[in-house]
Amino acid sequence: MRILKTFIAVYLCFLIYLLRGEQGSPFYSAIAAILCMQPYVSNSFKVAMNRTLGTFIGGAMGLVLLIFERQFIPVNMPALQYLIVSLSVIPLIYFTVSIKKPTASYITCVVFLSITVTHGADVNPLIFTIDRIMDTLIGIFVSLGVNAFRLPRRKNQKTLFVTNLDGSLLNSQGEISSYSRIKLNTMTKQGALITIATTRSVETLLPLLDGVEMNVPIIIMNGAAQYDLKKRTYLACKKMKANTARQIIDVFEKRDLNCFTHTIINDVLHVYYTRLINPVEEKIYHSKKRLPEQSYVCGVVPNDQSVLSIMAVDLLDTIR
Structure with a gap:
């Protein structure tokens, strides 16, 4: 969709050039439109x-140098002349970085060079200078308008959509693809109710969901708890009955086996264990013991x- 929107934005820049009586240069409008096209509308506005x-x-720096x-x-x-133009790029980039607008550096230099290099004597x-600024602004706002445009359609904002991670949302590399991430965020911003149900706990889930926005709590640990990604806090927890948990733990203790018992204390997941008896347990422990989302307790x-x-x-065979 982003590719199609970029095509539309570039074509509109050329049409506007014709409607303006072929004044200015559509090249700079098209370049600006391509640079400003973003996956999300909110990002497009910020970039614009x-x-x-x-x-x-x-434009101002280019005019001064001209x-x-x-x-x-x-x-x-x-x-x-070219030496002075090239040297001028240094303060331009430094200035945009110093005012905490590093993403503006590229277009700043493009506009500056379009004025100082392509001008006629x-x-x-x-x-x-005004023409070059106008050309660039046309591309910026055309891109913003195209990206924000949505065809009117009925949206289902009452149905809760639940997806798993392993075997469905994750790809063959065990990651959420960029395409899936963008589509999830776009649907969420449009009001869709989407959540994830997984057997994973928070410490292994958060890295996978980095950059994914959820407007409803996610279901973790095979339904044992709900977790709010925005507030980073546990919500409803389905705790085991005390006697049931004790009976299960006793089974492991009688057979001299270890188990990882999960509890939540002060909104932090605590994992209790007696001793590590096999390489897989050691691998799990050493890979997660320093994560801030949980604490291992022997x-x-x-x-x-x-x-x-x-x-x-x-x-x-041992578990059975």
Whole structure:
């Protein structure tokens, strides 16, 4: 869709050029439209504002340099002119970074170079600068308009859509693809109710969902708890009955086996274990022990703590 929108934005820039009586240069409008096209409307608006600021900065600097060149630099010394133009790029980039607008650096330099390099010797510097600024602004706002345009359609905002991670949302590399990430965020921003139900716990889930926005809580640990991604907090928890949890733990203790017992204390997942008895348990422990979302504790679960879930990792014959 982004490719199609880019095509439409570029074509509109050319049409506007024709409607303006072929004034200006559609090349700079098309370049600006391509640079400003973003996956999300909110990003497009932010980028458009940064590009607009960069356009005016580059235009102002270009005008100043044009006037300076015509007053002090001989026409028959192009090498000196290009040296000054090239050196001017340094303060331009530094200035945009210093005002915390690094994303505006590119368009600032593009506008600046379009003014200082392509100008004609007999053209009024002010008029030429205004034309280049106008060309760039046309591309910026055409891109913003195309990206924000939506055909009217009925949206289902009452149905909850639930998806799994492993075997469905994750690709063969065990990641959420960029395409899926963009589509999920777009649907969420349009009001769709989407959540994830997974057997994973928070510490393994958060890295996978980096950059994914959810407007409803996610279901984790095979339904044992709900987690709010925005607030980073546990919500409803389905805790095990105390006697049931105790009976399960006793089974492992009688057979001299280990199990990972999960509880939530002060909104932090605590994982209790007695000892690590196989390489897989050691791998799990060492890969997760320093994660901020959970804490591993070697010892017995306190009697006043409710158990959320119990996990065993061993050979299938042993577990059976």
